[in-house]
Amino acid sequence: MHPNQRTLERFYAAFAQLDADTMAACYAEDAQFDDEVFSLHGKRELGGMWRMLCAATRTQGRDVWELESSGLQADASTGKAHWEAHYRFSTTGRLVHNRIDSAFSFNPAGLIVNHVDRFDFWRWSRQALGTPGLLLGWTPLLLTKVRRQAAANLKKFLARP
Template sequence: MSHPNVELIKRFYQAFQRLDAETMAACYGADVRFSDPVFEDLRGAAAGDMWRMLAARAQAFSLSFERVQADDHRGSAHWVATYVFSQTGRTVVNRIEARFVFHDGKIIEHRDRFDLWRWASQALGLKGLLLGWAPPVRRAIRRQASMGLQQFRTARAQRD
């Protein structure tokens, strides 16, 4: 039998494959910290809401994962998400290295690393290819993602 934290990572990504953001969020501790090149510092419920937003907006989505490793404190995985970026209709294949920290059977820190320039080249086309490396473009990508998450969270709070 594999380590319980290996099973936790697998449960997280299997839920992601089904776009089951509630199960994904349930894998997180209440005070989880999430970061990636776009969402640089999400904490607590904001991290789960990011997955809820992404799952709700997913188009032509598929996900694979491999190289899952974990011990009592830390873990890692490699995953690939393929989807249509809704703002441009362009297909993105994003290759991501994930690192995790665990406490009491939950993920308390989740850091994803990927090449933002490569992502921008796929998602934004020529503009992303030519300017995706530039700090102003990266800031714009982050700002737009942050605003989208804020709008999603506001709408969700109004429904609840």
């Protein structure tokens, strides 16, 4: 098994335990992350996102939290994974089952430098937001609103002492 695959296994094992500090330790200082909601640059932002999301899950939904990862593969420069998260969306309290495919790039030290997650935003929004997600989840309007709110929440979280 390539050491970068061990990095992915460490990352997802930590995620299953809501251990954001260990997750953040898997990233290089100049890492980038992108998914339907966040576009982040640097370990501070990435670690902050995972800390914020893990804290919200521990506080408002630990009772239903479950993470399953599969298909973890990596070589000297790239990797991929599939993961499914079952959780309570903190804003609405609604239950979500999100299916995500991830792609990674690694530096020579075995740290993640690029992490891209892809999921069906409309499917997610129907579960997380209910009727508004059903009616508007396929539109750029709702996606833009969710992205702005997530960015504002992360900025506020990172500003805390």
